[in-house]
Amino acid sequence: MPLNMEASEREKLCARLTGSVGDRPVDTFYDEFRLEAPTVFAEFYFKEMMQIYHFPGMEEWPKLLGSPSSLKKQGRSPAKMYLSLVVFKPPGSLACKGAPTLIKSRVELAHTKARDMMSSCFNSKEDHHSIKVAMDKYPTIAIFMCQVLDQTQEVKRKRKTKNDQVRKSILDVKDTSSVHCLAAVNYFSVGNKTVVLWLATTLEKPPVHSIHVTWRKQGLGTYLLCMLVKQHTEGDNNADSVICLQSSQNRNDSARSFYLSVGFQVHDEYVRDNGLSQTHIVFQGDVQKNPALWVSPKREAMSFLQLHCGRLVLPDRKVNLFSESDGENHPTWSGYYYAKFPWRFQSMKTIEGFLDSRPLLKSLSLDHLPMTSRPLCMKRSLSKVSGYITGLRRTTMDSTSWLSTDEVQFLLAFLLRNQDNNSGVVHVLGPMITHQVSLVYEVMPAILEKGLV
Secondary structure, X not given: OOHHHHHHHHHHHHOOOOOEEOOEEHHHHHHHHOOOOOOOEEEEEHHHHHHHOOOOOHHXXXXXXXXXXXXXXXXXXXXXXXXXEEEEXXXXXXXXXXXXXXXXXXXXXXXHHHHHHHHHOOOOHHHHHHHHHHHOOOOEEEEEEEEEOOHHHOOOOOOOOOOOOOOOOHHHOOOHHHEEEEEEEEEEEEOOEEEEEEEEEOOOOOOOOEOOOOOOOOOHHHHHHHHHHHHOOOOOOOOOOEEEEEEEOOOOOHHHHHHHHOOOEEEOOOOOOOOHHHOOHHHHHHHHHOHHHOOOOOOOOEEEEEEEOOOOOOOOOOOOOOOOOOOOOOOOOOEEEOOOOOOOOHHHHHHHHHHHHOHHHHHHOOOOOOOOOOOOOOOOOOOOOOOEEEHHHHHOOOXXXXXXXXXXXXXXXXXXXXXXXXXXXXXXXXXXXXXXXXXXXXXXHHHHHOOOO
């Protein structure tokens, strides 16, 4: 992202909201968003989530492979997805105990769903215990999804009248198994100082009609960090905003890499207490009473990470430069990129069909692409599965042409195009072997016709 665009996105994130969010005046919004007393539960529907901050690409989160109307025409139940951002205090807190019964039931369900999701992302029992201690003490922000399979059971999420103070919630469904926690962050906060204790995105697969094949790598976790930054924008100036956390010192740790990629700065000099002395004094007192809240140096040396002034590194707002036809109506189209291999492009269908008349390539090729327009997850690899080939170069090739580097890359990328059901290994045969196999293939019809075999 160019520096001026990145700065513009950061300015939007760090700016104080004005006007209203949904039907809430902005002052009321901040009171609920920050869980100021007596608020113990606040929910923001998807449109309101985009009002709080329109994270680049978040409009794709609830999208389906087909619209509900088109799915209905195909004889399938519409699979509309609702998304909500929920901010809640622990169900065992004093404030929650005095809340109305409906609010308490929502908090308990949100807490259980978020804690179970969080625990499923970590393997050790020690982590599970720490998650429980943290979530039983501090507030959580979570993104919930409910897939509506039956229009008659849709959750009516609008207030009946303007005087109705109770809005319908995504957590009010009769079948609680239809509600899923997609991502959650548990945190301690005083003023503009926040400590992130746990952050995770679900390992569950999206619904079958979702355009996504995984909820990870979609920006859900980064969006929750944006929400922590947004909590600091209640005042006119968030120059003293600080978000901090612990992370593994292992440079290959995926969580560490994630935090560094979004703008956190590493501090390894606080070896005495893993950075605890740099947190708010109230949090330090909580750790003395509940040591499970902080990883001490005796257990493991950890890095202390900080984010100042909300300086998150945000993704670029992507513009789709490809049309649905993918050049079908342009016979002089000069070339194409082949990194993602989406089925919705006619060129990919043409390339897949190319194998039908070439059994050698078909035998070397791994699984073909699934018949779906879902974006495929590109796994990290030492080889470069991307490149560009011009139409002119392809049309001038004959049986004696040698492949250039980009064409070899294309061939390898094509053979490994579906990385979901393979180990990512392909055998490359030398030119003499392939030439001999080609000769056998060419003369085989004559051999069979004369009955020589």
